[in-house]
Amino acid sequence: MTKNRLEAFSDGVIAIIITIMVLEFKPPHSVEWASIKVLLPTFLCYIISYIMVAIYWGNHHHLLHTINNINSRIIWANQHLLFWLSLVPFATAWMGETNFSSLTVALYALLLNLCGIAYYILLKVIVSTGIHDQKFLLSLKKQEKKGVFSLIIYTAAIPLAFINSLISGVLFIVVAIRWLIPDKNIEKAEKNKGNKPAF
DSSP, X not given: OOHHHHHHHHHHHHHHHHHHHHHTSXXXXXSOHHHXXXXXXXXXXXXXXXXXXXXXXXXXXXXXXXXXXXXXXXXXXXXXXXXXXXXXXHHHHHXXXXXXXXXXXXXXXXXXXXXXXXXXXXXXXXHHTTOOOHHHHHHHHHHHHHHHHHHHHHHHHHHHTXXXXXXXXXXXXXXXXXXXXXXXXXXXXXXXXXXXXXX
């Protein structure tokens, strides 16, 4: 399998995930404020999950630019990540419909944790394939540190959801801010290789 095929497949799955999420966002049956107000939790959940999925898409795109060849380990590590991401629409809809109940927020935090673990595994598999460019390696080491930070925060958000789901929500935002802008060092390393990056 070529890298382009893996990217195209991943992009397609992520596009479908976002499409499913927006289809779960049903329009109100009237124009009364009360009917719109009821949808606010669902809309807020959609915003959070859209940002999370978009962050994964951007960082996944940059991550794949650090390699030239695809092997079976990378393929299955990538599939593992996409599997957990594909559950985001379900967790999003459930959390919105229950108005951020403690259980659904805790399960959402658990899912984000599993997505983070899957991304970390993909990152480690890519590093283990033997990237010789030192600047790429340094960039990926920084991503590893961010990954560990994210897993700690997501793990903390699970029990904290039963104390106050708002605390967990704030923690989700903290992680999102940390990952919002993909690592510029990967772009710089790509430019230094003399290639024209497709960012």
